[in-house]
Amino acid sequence: MHRDGSFASIIMMQKNRPRVTLMDGGGIMARERKFSTEELFQYTKQLLLEHGYEGFTFSLLAERLEISRGAIYKYFENKEELITDFMLFEMKYFLAELKEIAELNDFDRQFEFLFELIFRNREIHQLIEIGRQIPSSLNEKVRNNTQNLEKMHLEMYSYMQNFVTLGKGENKLKPHIPDVVVLGIIFQTIAIPNHFGIPQDLWVQSIKEIISHGMFTNK
Amino acid sequence: MHRDGSFASIIMMQKNRPRVTLMDGGGIMARERKFSTEELFQYTKQLLLEHGYEGFTFSLLAERLEISRGAIYKYFENKEELITDFMLFEMKYFLAELKEIAELNDFDRQFEFLFELIFRNREIHQLIEIGRQIPSSLNEKVRNNTQNLEKMHLEMYSYMQNFVTLGKGENKLKPHIPDVVVLGIIFQTIAIPNHFGIPQDLWVQSIKEIISHGMFTNK
DNA sequence: GCCAAAAGTGACACGAGTGTCACTTTTAGT
DNA sequence: ACTAAAAGTGACACTCGTGTCACTTTTGGC
Numbered sequence: 290m291h292r293d294g295s296f297a298s299i300i301m302m303q304k305n306r307p308r309v310t311l312m313d314g315g316g317i318m319a320r321e322r323k324f325s326t327e328e329l330f331q332y333t334k335q336l337l338l339e340h341g342y343e344g345f346t347f348s349l350l351a352e353r354l355e356i357s358r359g360a361i362y363k364y365f366e367n368k369e370e371l372i373t374d375f376m377l378f379e380m381k382y383f384l385a386e387l388k389e390i391a392e393l394n395d396f397d398r399q400f401e402f403l404f405e406l407i408f409r410n411r412e413i414h415q416l417i418e419i420g421r422q423i424p425s426s427l428n429e430k431v432r433n434n435t436q437n438l439e440k441m442h443l444e445m446y447s448y449m450q451n452f453v454t455l456g457k458g459e460n461k462l463k464p465h466i467p468d469v470v471v472l473g474i475i476f477q478t479i480a481i482p483n484h485f486g487i488p489q490d491l492w493v494q495s496i497k498e499i500i501s502h503g504m505f506t507n508k
Numbered sequence: 509m510h511r512d513g514s515f516a517s518i519i520m521m522q523k524n525r526p527r528v529t530l531m532d533g534g535g536i537m538a539r540e541r542k543f544s545t546e547e548l549f550q551y552t553k554q555l556l557l558e559h560g561y562e563g564f565t566f567s568l569l570a571e572r573l574e575i576s577r578g579a580i581y582k583y584f585e586n587k588e589e590l591i592t593d594f595m596l597f598e599m600k601y602f603l604a605e606l607k608e609i610a611e612l613n614d615f616d617r618q619f620e621f622l623f624e625l626i627f628r629n630r631e632i633h634q635l636i637e638i639g640r641q642i643p644s645s646l647n648e649k650v651r652n653n654t655q656n657l658e659k660m661h662l663e664m665y666s667y668m669q670n671f672v673t674l675g676k677g678e679n680k681l682k683p684h685i686p687d688v689v690v691l692g693i694i695f696q697t698i699a700i701p702n703h704f705g706i707p708q709d710l711w712v713q714s715i716k717e718i719i720s721h722g723m724f725t726n727k
Numbered sequence: 728g729c730c731a732a733a734a735g736t737g738a739c740a741c742g743a744g745t746g747t748c749a750c751t752t753t754t755a756g757t
Numbered sequence: 758a759c760t761a762a763a764a765g766t767g768a769c770a771c772t773c774g775t776g777t778c779a780c781t782t783t784t785g786g787c
Contacts, residue, residue: 319733320783341641344562346774357736362776418701422560463717463725470714471723473700481692482637495689498682503721504690506682538763539753565744576766581746 324354329361333375338412342422345372369426373434376420380441383410387448396456403452404497407479414480417442446472474500543573548580552594557631561641564591588645592653595639599660602632606667615675622671623716626698633699636661665691693719 332353336345345368351358365371386406393399407413426432449472456462462471478496487495551572555564564587570577584590605625612618626632645651668691675681681690697715706714 318785319731320735320785322734341560341562343560347776348774356734358775359737359777360735363734367776460725462723466714466718466723467706467710469704469706470700470711470718473702474697474715474718474723477696477700478693481689481696483692485688487686487688491686492689495685496693499685499689499693499722500718501722501724502726503719504681504685504693505720506679507721507726538755538761539765541764566746567744575764577745578747578767579765582764586746 323356323360326364329354330375330378333371334379334412334416337372337375337419338415342372342419347371366428366430369423369431370428370434372420372423373431373438376416376438377434377441379413379416380438380445383413384441384445384448386410387445390448390452396452396459396461399452399455400501403449403475404479404500407475408493411479414476542575542579545583548573549594549597552590553598553631553635556591556594556638557634561591561638566590585647585649588642588650589647589653591639591642592650592657595635595657596653596660598632598635599657599664602629603660603664603667605629606664609667609671615671615678615680618671618674619720622668622694623698623719626694627712630698633695 329350332350333345336349336353340349347358347361347368351361354361361371365374383406387403390399390402390406393402420438423431423435426435450468453462453468453471456471457464478500481496483492548569551569552564555568555572559568566577566580566587570580573580580590584593606622609618609621609625612621639657642650642654645654669687672681672687672690675690676683697719700715702711
């Protein structure tokens, strides 16, 4: 645990800086963490999806992590800060993967790639909607976080915009349909809850086909 | 107000029955209501969509209605009861409209009808998802309400099932796509938030076209 | 063994939502 | 005018989440 110099811990350390240089060189190590940041964010995600923004509490999170509530305050001043940090964490990973779409140079491959990526990160869309519920904060850190989120959100759209532009350039996508509708559909359909437990394969293929060629037969 | 013998007030009166027969014949009328049930449900809808299930409170609702919180308890024992009553109210209206689909006897007309109906009731889908968050209650009335909701939900699906069966029978819908995927897509795509403010007409037509024939060109 | 530093704990004061209830207000019928 | 009934109010006791803080625990380095 003490050697995770990952993205997440960098975010976390912004407030409670250790008074020794940082936990790499040969500083005093102090006691071991009872929970990793990855663990914390994982439960945060679960709880956000289960209870929504307003239903998320530090008490619930502490319970899942089997620590005291007070411990969380060592790393995050409040709910807004924790959740925006978490959103940045998720978004960063998503964007890092999305970036690779630029390597593929024809539309068909990009479509396959994008579809698979969004499908593998189904919750992202729901989380983004939850993110819209965060009230504008007075807290410096939180304002900074939401600004960065905004930026990453735009960056995300710009990659997807390129995808659509390519599709229209190759005459693969219908030119009269607005770009944001194309993107909206891809995002939204993937989030359809499979309440009836259709097998994954069939489910994915069906959705992909409808998006591509519709649910109507071509007579 | 005192002469609304509507659906809503019938639900409401289950608990606090007036001691005179009921408010039709010539009973004593007592003082006038400061808010109608329709008004109450309208704000309930707003608040549920804004804050989600856990964010919804009697305090917020009372504030919007410009009454005291206590007044609401005259009609509903608690949040669960109010929200399930509200859900029944919404569902009832939706189902009443949906029923009429059976009058149309070809698939194309049913498709137009269904699409228009769901589009006009865009929030229904979101509300149904919020409804899933209601914890199973000990309260008699609430258990009864959720059971009825379940029934209406199934009834809703059965009407739509008929629609899909008809479509497949007429060879209009692709036979290999599972029925629930067809329904899921129709429901979900209509709920796409139009964040970029595309004109309504263009928005609806684009979505309808993608659902029907896909976003790909037929080359 | 002692120290410094970070991790973690539990108690406290506070604010907000809940559910209840005795009370007041308004109303129509007599 | 008087009354019964329903509508509405506001105070009370309670629970739960919040944020803080002095305190204890664990750790590696000296």
